[in-house]
Amino acid sequence: MESNSLVAQENKAVAPISDAKPQNVNADGTGLALAESSGQEQYITFTVGEQEYGVDIMSVREIKGWVETTLLPNTPDYMRGVLNLRGVIVPIFDLRCRFGLGETEATNLHVIVIIAVKERMVGILVDTVSDILTVSNSDIRDVPKMETLIEEEYLSGLVTIEERMVALLNQEKLFDTQIIEKGISVGLTEET
Amino acid sequence: MSTNDFDLDQFKATYFEECAELLIDAETRLADLQHNPENVDAEDLNAIFRVVHSVKGGAGAFSFDQLVGFAHIYEALLDKMRQGEIQITEDIVTLLLSANDILTNLIQAAQNGITVPEDDFIDIKNKLNLLAFDQPISSSVEEDATEITTPEEKSAKKYIISFTPKPELLQHANEPLLLAREMKALGELTTIVNTDRLPSIQKIISDEAYFSWVFELVSDCSLTDVEEVFEFVTEDCDLEIKIDGDPKKEEISSQSTSSESTENSDEKSLETTKKQAVEAMQAPTIPTSVPAKPTPAGNNQTSQRVSSIRVELDRVDRLVNMVGELVITQAMLRQQVDNLPSELAAFMAKGFEDLGMHTREIQESVMAVRMQPVKSVFARIPRLVRELASKLGKKVELETSGEHTEVDKTVIEQLSDPLTHMIRNSLDHGIEETPEDRKTVGKPELATVTLSAEHRSGRIHIIVTDDGRGINRERVRSKAIEKGIINADENLTDEAIDDLIFSPGFSTAEEVTDVSGRGVGMDVVRRNISNLGGRISVHSTPGKGTKFVMSLPLTLAVLDGMVVAVGREKFIISLTSIIESLRPAKAELHRLSNGANVVSLRGEYIRLIKLHQLFNIPGARKDPSKALVVVVEIEGGKQVGILVDELLGQQQVVIKSLEENYDPVDGISAATILGNGMVALILDVDGLDAMARQVNHRSDPSDLEDTDTVLLSENSKSLTHPPDLAEKEIDNPLSNETQDLEVMEQN
Numbered sequence: 001m002e003s004n005s006l007v008a009q010e011n012k013a014v015a016p017i018s019d020a021k022p023q024n025v026n027a028d029g030t031g032l033a034l035a036e037s038s039g040q041e042q043y044i045t046f047t048v049g050e051q052e053y054g055v056d057i058m059s060v061r062e063i064k065g066w067v068e069t070t071l072l073p074n075t076p077d078y079m080r081g082v083l084n085l086r087g088v089i090v091p092i093f094d095l096r097c098r099f100g101l102g103e104t105e106a107t108n109l110h111v112i113v114i115i116a117v118k119e120r121m122v123g124i125l126v127d128t129v130s131d132i133l134t135v136s137n138s139d140i141r142d143v144p145k146m147e148t149l150i151e152e153e154y155l156s157g158l159v160t161i162e163e164r165m166v167a168l169l170n171q172e173k174l175f176d177t178q179i180i181e182k183g184i185s186v187g188l189t190e191e192t
Numbered sequence: 193m194s195t196n197d198f199d200l201d202q203f204k205a206t207y208f209e210e211c212a213e214l215l216i217d218a219e220t221r222l223a224d225l226q227h228n229p230e231n232v233d234a235e236d237l238n239a240i241f242r243v244v245h246s247v248k249g250g251a252g253a254f255s256f257d258q259l260v261g262f263a264h265i266y267e268a269l270l271d272k273m274r275q276g277e278i279q280i281t282e283d284i285v286t287l288l289l290s291a292n293d294i295l296t297n298l299i300q301a302a303q304n305g306i307t308v309p310e311d312d313f314i315d316i317k318n319k320l321n322l323l324a325f326d327q328p329i330s331s332s333v334e335e336d337a338t339e340i341t342t343p344e345e346k347s348a349k350k351y352i353i354s355f356t357p358k359p360e361l362l363q364h365a366n367e368p369l370l371l372a373r374e375m376k377a378l379g380e381l382t383t384i385v386n387t388d389r390l391p392s393i394q395k396i397i398s399d400e401a402y403f404s405w406v407f408e409l410v411s412d413c414s415l416t417d418v419e420e421v422f423e424f425v426t427e428d429c430d431l432e433i434k435i436d437g438d439p440k441k442e443e444i445s446s447q448s449t450s451s452e453s454t455e456n457s458d459e460k461s462l463e464t465t466k467k468q469a470v471e472a473m474q475a476p477t478i479p480t481s482v483p484a485k486p487t488p489a490g491n492n493q494t495s496q497r498v499s500s501i502r503v504e505l506d507r508v509d510r511l512v513n514m515v516g517e518l519v520i521t522q523a524m525l526r527q528q529v530d531n532l533p534s535e536l537a538a539f540m541a542k543g544f545e546d547l548g549m550h551t552r553e554i555q556e557s558v559m560a561v562r563m564q565p566v567k568s569v570f571a572r573i574p575r576l577v578r579e580l581a582s583k584l585g586k587k588v589e590l591e592t593s594g595e596h597t598e599v600d601k602t603v604i605e606q607l608s609d610p611l612t613h614m615i616r617n618s619l620d621h622g623i624e625e626t627p628e629d630r631k632t633v634g635k636p637e638l639a640t641v642t643l644s645a646e647h648r649s650g651r652i653h654i655i656v657t658d659d660g661r662g663i664n665r666e667r668v669r670s671k672a673i674e675k676g677i678i679n680a681d682e683n684l685t686d687e688a689i690d691d692l693i694f695s696p697g698f699s700t701a702e703e704v705t706d707v708s709g710r711g712v713g714m715d716v717v718r719r720n721i722s723n724l725g726g727r728i729s730v731h732s733t734p735g736k737g738t739k740f741v742m743s744l745p746l747t748l749a750v751l752d753g754m755v756v757a758v759g760r761e762k763f764i765i766s767l768t769s770i771i772e773s774l775r776p777a778k779a780e781l782h783r784l785s786n787g788a789n790v791v792s793l794r795g796e797y798i799r800l801i802k803l804h805q806l807f808n809i810p811g812a813r814k815d816p817s818k819a820l821v822v823v824v825e826i827e828g829g830k831q832v833g834i835l836v837d838e839l840l841g842q843q844q845v846v847i848k849s850l851e852e853n854y855d856p857v858d859g860i861s862a863a864t865i866l867g868n869g870m871v872a873l874i875l876d877v878d879g880l881d882a883m884a885r886q887v888n889h890r891s892d893p894s895d896l897e898d899t900d901t902v903l904l905s906e907n908s909k910s911l912t913h914p915p916d917l918a919e920k921e922i923d924n925p926l927s928n929e930t931q932d933l934e935v936m937e938q939n
């Protein structure tokens with residue numbers, strides 16, 4: 001881990017977020033009940049290119065600067081290899097690539113958001129982490145059906161915040177094993 | 193027992209876990225008795241009694257009626273034995289062994305929630321009963337069994353129970369109220385309290401028992417049921433149970449109480465501890481259990497056996513994990529220190545040396561926590577041998593040694609299956625068909641199978657020896673030819689023939705028996721063992737016997753690996769599978785017409801697996817004569833060569849699961865973390881072999897990008913190539929149009 005000044009900066013930038021998380025976790029019963037009673041959820045948002053995405057704050061485990069990963073052979077492009085997270089091997093997915101927008105050229109400025117998907121931990125490679133959003137459930141809009149990409153089933157909803165549109169990720173779908181396997185087989189059939 | 197719907201699963205799990213441990217203990221002690229029936233250690237008998245008693249107590253708590261019924265008789269017999277009322281003879285020991293087997297079966301059945309058909313063990317039960325109660329099964333035991341199932345059939349009796357607790361009863365975490373409640377559940381209860389012993393209020397000690405009671409219970413239950421209520425307090429009270437107008441039974445019950453109190457005090461306190469342990473476990477099943485109750489029992493327990501604690505494996509794993517990280521971090525820091533200006537580096541060097549030593553020591557101690565003696569596996573073997581020997585009609589004695597040899601828990605878990613298989617094999621195939629057969633060749637009728645374990649050069653060796661007929665090489669050879677494993681004209685050394693028994697699909701048993709010989713035999717054993725990073729070999733002397741040697745790593749958590757580089761990637765190959773590595777000369781490289789590449793090594797042709805091609809690694813050395821070939825052994829003892837750029841060195845690595853957070857990846861068995869904190873992948877050589885075969889079959893499309901190759905593929909029909917093309921040719925897996933499978937010379 002070459003702790004570069006840039007990484008440090010990035011980490012500092014996201015520090016409040018990781019601070020916010022434990023509070024939320026601690027609040028657990030009460031805080032959650034509050035959020036639920038008022039129909040509100042909190043999301044961490046991050047950007048990939050121009051687009052802003054959000055994931056449920058409760059699923060976020062850690063946010064860290066990009067470090068070099070070890071590639072896994074014969075895996076899809078968006079699978080960016082694995083890294084060592086304090087002794088646990090965590091796979092990293094390139095969100096940009098996952099949505100078919102090409103591979104991210106990762107630098108020290110890029111960020112990995114470690115999230116829990118069911119029993120597993122995965123990392124998402126994104127450009128920057130931007131905000132924590134508190135969204136009431138009634139503000140979440142359905143994703144319109146799109147023909148081009150399989151994208152809509154990977155999003156759980158859309159939110160508009162001050163003219164910005166934030167797409168909320170459905171991480172269970174996005175990083176589920178079966179989907180990943182399907183992704184591979186889709187990739188293979190396209191090749192042949 | 194109360195039928196309240198409590199979540200007992202967790203207690204049951206603890207109970208079965210304890211049962212398993214207890215049974216191992218009993219089994220070991222029984223084996224001692226068997227070897228030495230004349231000179232019996234009283235402590236052994238006591239210990240076995242305690243085991244059965246604890247099993248029974250717990251079983252009662254969970255209403256495993258069948259188990260309780262059997263354990264009760266078994267226990268009664270043991271009790272008589274330890275009081276010297278029954279002489280210990282060989283027959284009795286054999287009976288005890290069978291009883292223990294049945295107990296094991298019943299526990300297993302209870303664990304799986306099934307009932308064992310009574311017929312399966314009625315024989316032994318009768319025998320036990322005869323000895324224990326001097327009466328055949330019909331009366332007491334049948335009664336016992338039926339009582340549990342159909343108590344309504346009995347007519348109501350009046351029991352008069354006088355119960356006088358000793359002062360320390362309460363301190364031993366027993367509560368008379370609960371006993372009274374339990375009795376109330378049995379029938380109509382009248383209670384008379386005797387307060388004679390109650391001192392004046394100034395002298396009262398709050399945790400001493402002063403009251404005594406006389407209970408009158410009108411119930412249709414049996415005496416045993418009433419006795420069972422007091423089962424855990426017998427030593428803390430004076431108890432007398434009378435049935436109105438039945439003096440005989442009264443005698444029996446008071447006798448059993450008094451006999452217990454004559455035991456020596458040491459034994460008794462142990463006994464108490466056990467009982468309290470069971471009691472403590474039982475406590476949650478009683479709805480009104482007093483919260484403070486387990487505490488005194490707990491104290492008592494620690495004073496009795498402080499030598500071990502039970503820890504979840506998860507916690508230990510986490511510790512192992514973090515220590516692994518510590519080692520990596522330390523290595524990383526050390527590298528950083530080397531970059532410091534020399535005066536600073538020297539300043540730090542001493543500290544780092546200490547740190548390094550300490551971390552290594554921590555790592556070793558943590559690994560030692562996971563170590564367990566192989567005893568837990570070995571203890572199951574005597575039973576297996578007994579069962580098999582009687583099934584096969586052979587006389588076999590098992591000798592074990594080195595059961596205290598320690599090995600990692602993960603290895604222990606995996607050891608049981610292959611070991612069972614090997615013992616089966618020895619008994620079924622190794623030892624002569626009948627004792628008479630042995631006699632005719634001048635051997636004692638009783639065959640000996642030896643099982644031993646020992647540490648040798650950082651590995652554990654487990655050796656199974658029999659003094660049977662040895663491997664019949666003629667038959668093995670003809671069988672192997674028949675099954676197409678070898679060619680008829682192949683000239684094999686004796687060792688090579690012996691080794692054939694590990695070939696897949698090989699089984700020499702003339703008839704398929706239910707013991708072994710389904711064709712899944714020693715090849716499965718070898719595969720299981722090699723999956724553990726171990727090896728198995730066989731040494732046989734015809735007529736004298738056979739010896740199997742299993743060599744296993746001491747742990748599955750770390751692995752001795754060779755770090756290899758391919759392009760910019762680093763991989764680990766398990767050192768145990770590596771045979772040698774070499775840089776082949778061009779003349780030694782050949783290509784098969786189906787696209788597979790081989791390298792000739794001392795007359796043998798070894799298939800090459802090109803890692804860079806299978807894994808699409810750019811920038812790797814594609815020419816085998818400029819790279820390195822690591823020769824590894826794969827499943828079935830075959831050899832393949834893995835093409836890598838270079839060897840970076842040998843290293844002990846901590847194995848990390850890749851599947852914990854991701855899916856299995858072909859050709860990769862696990863991952864690890866290198867000194868620089870980067871993840872490195874551990875190669876699965878068997879998996880690579882399978883991948884390479886597939887690629888050869890359908891000719892990897894990825895290589896088509898290579899224009900040279902495409903160009904060559906047009907050439908590839910011609911069988912000879914100009915020397916200057918040879919190098920590129922080696923990379924070309926194509927030309928599967930040609931049917932000819934002969935080895936082609938490149939030059």
